[in-house]
Amino acid sequence: MNYTTVVGLEVHVQLLTQTKLFCGCVNKFNPTLPNVQTCPVCLGLPGSLPVMNRHAFELALTTGLALDCTIPSLTKWDRKQYYYPDLPKGYQISQYDLPFSSEGWLEITTDPKAGTTRRIGIIRAHLEEDAGKNLHDETGRGGDSLIDLNRAGTPLLEIVSKPDLRSGAEAHAYLDELKLLLTYLEVSDCNMQEGSLRCDANVNLHVQADDGRTVATPIVEIKNLNSFRGVESAIEFEARRQFEEWKRTGHKLGDMPKETRGWDAERGVTFAQRGKEEASDYRYFPDPDLVPVTISEEWKRQIRGQFHEFPAAKRQRFQTEHALSHYDASVIVAQGRLFADYFERVAQAGGDAKQAANWVTQDVLREMKEHQLEIEQFPMSADVLGLLLQKIGQRQITNNSGRIVFATLLERCSLPGHATADDIERIIAEKSLAITAGGSELAPVIDAVLAGNAKVVADVLGGKQQAIGALIGQVMRQAKGADPQVVREMLVAKIATLSPGSSAPST
Amino acid sequence: MSSAIIGATASQLLSGMERGDWTAVDVATAFLDQIQAYDERIKAFLHVDRAAALRQAETVDQKRRQRQPLGRLAGLPIALKDVVCTRGQPTTCGSRILENFIPPYDAEVVRRLREADVVLIGKTNMDEFAMGSSTENSAYQTTRNPWDTERAAGGSSGGSAAAVAAAMSPLAIGSDTGGSIRQPAGFCGVVGLKPTYGRVSRYGLVAYASSLDQLGPLANDVAGAAMLLEVIAGHDPSDTTSVDCPVPAYSLSVEQPLAGLRIGLAAEHFAAGLDPEVEAVVQAASDVYQSLGAVLVDVTLPHSKYSVAAYYLIAPSEAASNLARYDGVHYGHRAAQFDGLIDMYAASRGEGFGSEVKRRIMLGNYALSAGYYDAYYLKALKVRRLIRTDFDRAFEKCDLLLSPVTPTPAFKVGELIDDPLAMYLSDIYTISANLAGLPGISIPAGMSDAGLPIGFQLLGPPFAEEKLLRAARMFERQTPWHTERPSLRAGT
Numbered sequence: 001m002n003y004t005t006v007v008g009l010e011v012h013v014q015l016l017t018q019t020k021l022f023c024g025c026v027n028k029f030n031p032t033l034p035n036v037q038t039c040p041v042c043l044g045l046p047g048s049l050p051v052m053n054r055h056a057f058e059l060a061l062t063t064g065l066a067l068d069c070t071i072p073s074l075t076k077w078d079r080k081q082y083y084y085p086d087l088p089k090g091y092q093i094s095q096y097d098l099p100f101s102s103e104g105w106l107e108i109t110t111d112p113k114a115g116t117t118r119r120i121g122i123i124r125a126h127l128e129e130d131a132g133k134n135l136h137d138e139t140g141r142g143g144d145s146l147i148d149l150n151r152a153g154t155p156l157l158e159i160v161s162k163p164d165l166r167s168g169a170e171a172h173a174y175l176d177e178l179k180l181l182l183t184y185l186e187v188s189d190c191n192m193q194e195g196s197l198r199c200d201a202n203v204n205l206h207v208q209a210d211d212g213r214t215v216a217t218p219i220v221e222i223k224n225l226n227s228f229r230g231v232e233s234a235i236e237f238e239a240r241r242q243f244e245e246w247k248r249t250g251h252k253l254g255d256m257p258k259e260t261r262g263w264d265a266e267r268g269v270t271f272a273q274r275g276k277e278e279a280s281d282y283r284y285f286p287d288p289d290l291v292p293v294t295i296s297e298e299w300k301r302q303i304r305g306q307f308h309e310f311p312a313a314k315r316q317r318f319q320t321e322h323a324l325s326h327y328d329a330s331v332i333v334a335q336g337r338l339f340a341d342y343f344e345r346v347a348q349a350g351g352d353a354k355q356a357a358n359w360v361t362q363d364v365l366r367e368m369k370e371h372q373l374e375i376e377q378f379p380m381s382a383d384v385l386g387l388l389l390q391k392i393g394q395r396q397i398t399n400n401s402g403r404i405v406f407a408t409l410l411e412r413c414s415l416p417g418h419a420t421a422d423d424i425e426r427i428i429a430e431k432s433l434a435i436t437a438g439g440s441e442l443a444p445v446i447d448a449v450l451a452g453n454a455k456v457v458a459d460v461l462g463g464k465q466q467a468i469g470a471l472i473g474q475v476m477r478q479a480k481g482a483d484p485q486v487v488r489e490m491l492v493a494k495i496a497t498l499s500p501g502s503s504a505p506s507t
Numbered sequence: 508m509s510s511a512i513i514g515a516t517a518s519q520l521l522s523g524m525e526r527g528d529w530t531a532v533d534v535a536t537a538f539l540d541q542i543q544a545y546d547e548r549i550k551a552f553l554h555v556d557r558a559a560a561l562r563q564a565e566t567v568d569q570k571r572r573q574r575q576p577l578g579r580l581a582g583l584p585i586a587l588k589d590v591v592c593t594r595g596q597p598t599t600c601g602s603r604i605l606e607n608f609i610p611p612y613d614a615e616v617v618r619r620l621r622e623a624d625v626v627l628i629g630k631t632n633m634d635e636f637a638m639g640s641s642t643e644n645s646a647y648q649t650t651r652n653p654w655d656t657e658r659a660a661g662g663s664s665g666g667s668a669a670a671v672a673a674a675m676s677p678l679a680i681g682s683d684t685g686g687s688i689r690q691p692a693g694f695c696g697v698v699g700l701k702p703t704y705g706r707v708s709r710y711g712l713v714a715y716a717s718s719l720d721q722l723g724p725l726a727n728d729v730a731g732a733a734m735l736l737e738v739i740a741g742h743d744p745s746d747t748t749s750v751d752c753p754v755p756a757y758s759l760s761v762e763q764p765l766a767g768l769r770i771g772l773a774a775e776h777f778a779a780g781l782d783p784e785v786e787a788v789v790q791a792a793s794d795v796y797q798s799l800g801a802v803l804v805d806v807t808l809p810h811s812k813y814s815v816a817a818y819y820l821i822a823p824s825e826a827a828s829n830l831a832r833y834d835g836v837h838y839g840h841r842a843a844q845f846d847g848l849i850d851m852y853a854a855s856r857g858e859g860f861g862s863e864v865k866r867r868i869m870l871g872n873y874a875l876s877a878g879y880y881d882a883y884y885l886k887a888l889k890v891r892r893l894i895r896t897d898f899d900r901a902f903e904k905c906d907l908l909l910s911p912v913t914p915t916p917a918f919k920v921g922e923l924i925d926d927p928l929a930m931y932l933s934d935i936y937t938i939s940a941n942l943a944g945l946p947g948i949s950i951p952a953g954m955s956d957a958g959l960p961i962g963f964q965l966l967g968p969p970f971a972e973e974k975l976l977r978a979a980r981m982f983e984r985q986t987p988w989h990t991e992r993p994s995l996r997a998g999t
Binding site: 052085 | 591592598600605608610611612614709710711712713714716717718744745746747748824825827828830831832834836837838848849852872875876877880884
């Protein structure tokens with residue numbers, strides 16, 4: 001018996017606006033001072049009225065367009081009505097049957113090594129206001145619950161995928177790609193710790209029954225997912241659990257109401273959550289306080305005109321334009337737009353994209369991680385790193401010397417972008433790293449090394465090509481500043497003259 | 508001095524203060540004394556802060572003495588329906604649930620009034636959350652009609668209408684969702700105007716039915732209403748449903764009669780249920796217009812018979828949603844005894860709301876429930892569209908419509924309170940203007956044999972307030988009704 005895991009994700013992201021969705025209060029994560037970012041509107045005081053934040057709507061529209069969604073010419077606001085203490089008006093201003101975007105897609109990488117991709121459908125994306133937060137007495141002494149409305153009314157974008165995902169890993173990849181896109185668009189910082197990205201997963205199985213028919217199991221919604229890894233593990237766990245459940249009970253989709261389960265990250269299990277006391281009827285209706293929003297072609301054009309290159313397009317371009325592997329392109333693009341820009345400048349200044357890719361994905365990323373820096377805080381500007389790579393490319397210094405210069409520069413400069421071209425020259429001079437030795441100076445050193453290593457020479461001549469490395473090392477030690485490539489070439493040429501068919505060496 | 512003051516119109520008071528006949532403190536004192544003498548019986552006011560009112564008046568006098576620039580309504584007392592948020596002052600909406608609510612902000616209308624240097628003399632009684640036609644649904648008191656205290660002042664702005672009729676304030680602000688300014692104005696013999704939807708900012712008006720609510724003036728003459736409307740009307744970016752359309756100088760143009768006026772009469776407005784005395788008054792009013800050169804035109808409003816039904820789906824649906832915030836969590840009344848969250852909501856709301864409010868919340872939630880939405884709410888919206896189309900067609904043939912404002916003169920307190928349907932029908936002539944978003948004005952036009960005022964109503968196309976006021980003033984100039992004052996008895 002075999003089964004396919006079927007997953008759809010509902011993702012909520014907080015938008016990077018200065019102010020809330022329907023009032024002028026600051027939109028900022030602030031758990032330390034409760035209820036200070038509030039006004040009559042987001043407190044839901046009697047008589048107050050909402051006014052739409054146009055910038056929030058534009059960020060949402062940007063996302064809808066980037067997900068290639070259909071955008072209607074008119075969209076409206078609806079009230080979703082339910083009682084909860086963190087919801088001051090008794091309803092949430094949201095979008096019901098006419099969301100600002102629907103029917104889009106997002107391409108995810110299903111196998112990073114092979115570079116295979118797949119389009120995941122987007123059912124809809126809509127904009128709504130966030131609720132506040134209830135803070136319960138966690139001492140268990142039954143103290144009052146408190147409410148913080150700093151978050152109430154902040155703009156929230158809900159993006160609902162089609163059930164196109166087939167595993168926890170794919171769900172993880174979808175979230176990675178979505179986060180990357182949203183951060184590229186500067187729509188959201190997608191910080192899960194601060195709650196600016198939240199995710200619920202709808203999971204069920206399509207089981208190949210023994211009679212050959214496919215049976216769908218009941219859909220389970222998993223909540224409390226607080227990391228991408230958690231989403232992945234929860235789905236994998238849930239698939240196994242549902243399969244066991246199906247074998248035990250044979251329950252099919254439709255046999256029972258949709259179940260909501262929580263995710264216990266510590267124990268790595270999902271658990272049944274208390275069902276709602278009553279089936280919820282949100283009694284949606286158009287919010288009479290807000291006029292519908294007209295979306296003109298001109299507005300869409302304007303937004304498209306401000307688009308940065310999307311991650312997927314950038315990955316593709318890095319492969320075709322810079323001849324990078326899919327893997328390298330993915331690693332660079334995944335670091336964010338500024339990092340990708342950094343790479344391109346290094347490649348341009350250094351003249352060799354492959355070399356630039358190696359350096360930024362290895363050396364630069366390692367240093368960033370070690371010192372917990374963002375790329376814009378990195379002490380070496382792309383131009384300076386490019387210059388260093390150019391020197392390596394032009395054989396002014398060796399690759400190893402380049403790494404010495406790189407490390408030394410970072411030791412000396414810690415301020416963003418402070419390292420200069422002069423610093424490079426100074427370190428090369430200080431450490432005598434410049435390749436100064438040419439052929440005529442090397443010849444006697446090579447002759448001496450060959451003379452002292454007859455056994456190795458014989459090995460090389462006998463076909464052990466790798467043995468030549470030991471010879472290169474000796475020459476390099478004796479002739480400081482030599483170019484290993486030149487040394488290798490001269491050694492190979494010289495040894496060739498020593499072969500049995502050749503005339504005897506002069507010494 | 509004080510009898511001259513309380514008998515005066517708003518314009519007479521303004522010029523009197525400008526000439527120096529009276530100070531703003533004299534004026535405020537006279538009206539405050541009138542409230543003190545008679546409101547125990549009339550019960551028009553829920554809150555009067557004498558000291559605060561006198562302070563505002565004193566500030567105006569001081570500014571005048573120092574020749575500082577003064578607002579357009581400097582020193583004029585104004586009563587506010589207790590549905591408008593006033594910073595630092597109670598705003599109860601006539602409800603127990605908001606008994607202790609003191610808004611931390613002013614409504615836009617209040618901001619404009621303060622800017623005009625008015626004296627806010629008090630907050631007036633109303634049906635709870637503006638739901639009702641008699642103020643009998645107020646959680647605090649029932650306002651009595653100054654012409655006959657056995658009778659209702661009308662509602663829901665009954666406190667504002669009675670305050671003006673009893674000369675406790677020359678001007679008042681009311682709100683009109685289905686007739687709540689015009690009906691009590693008719694019952695109390697004062698002028699009441701419901702502006703076009705979007706003409707006056709709703710910011711700070713505690714919502715009953717957001718798509719129908721509009722604030723408007725009540726006054727003891729047409730010029731007073733014009734003056735007050737001019738100050739409160741205008742675009743407000745805080746209310747996205749307010750319309751950005753210039754505000755005419757109503758107070759200047761009101762004295763200019765309209766030539767070639769075409770007055771429409773709809774057969775549907777003169778059907779069964781109309782009291783003969785009221786019908787006679789409306790007939791007489793149309794005669795007055797004819798004598799002034801107006802042409803009478805027959806029009807038809809075929810869908811008006813559905814207006815009460817459509818209204819009682821749309822208004823309760825919006826109300827159920829708007830009133831969800833009174834949940835006992837954030838402010839307002841919270842039950843002392845409850846068991847768990849759901850029970851806290853149920854108990855707080857059960858105790859805090861009166862029966863009419865509960866009835867409409869249940870109606871609204873039912874109409875919006877899954878499976879019923881299309882059949883009720885959506886259908887009512889379609890009917891609403893048809894009602895508006897009726898008016899658009901009618902206004903192709905006429906400038907203004909003339910109709911009764913209420914089917915009868917003021918009914919007795921208690922007469923209809925146990926018959927909600929009969930109570931709802933007292934708004935039958937006013938409701939369709941709210942559904943269509945149109946402006947309407949109620950003007951005193953006669954007295955019943957029993958000595959009760961009878962009014963009529965003029966309705967106009969969107970933003971025709973200027974025309975309404977000018978036409979109303981034409982009538983007023985020809986007739987004595989606006990000068991009639993009830994004789995009041997002190998005590999309870």
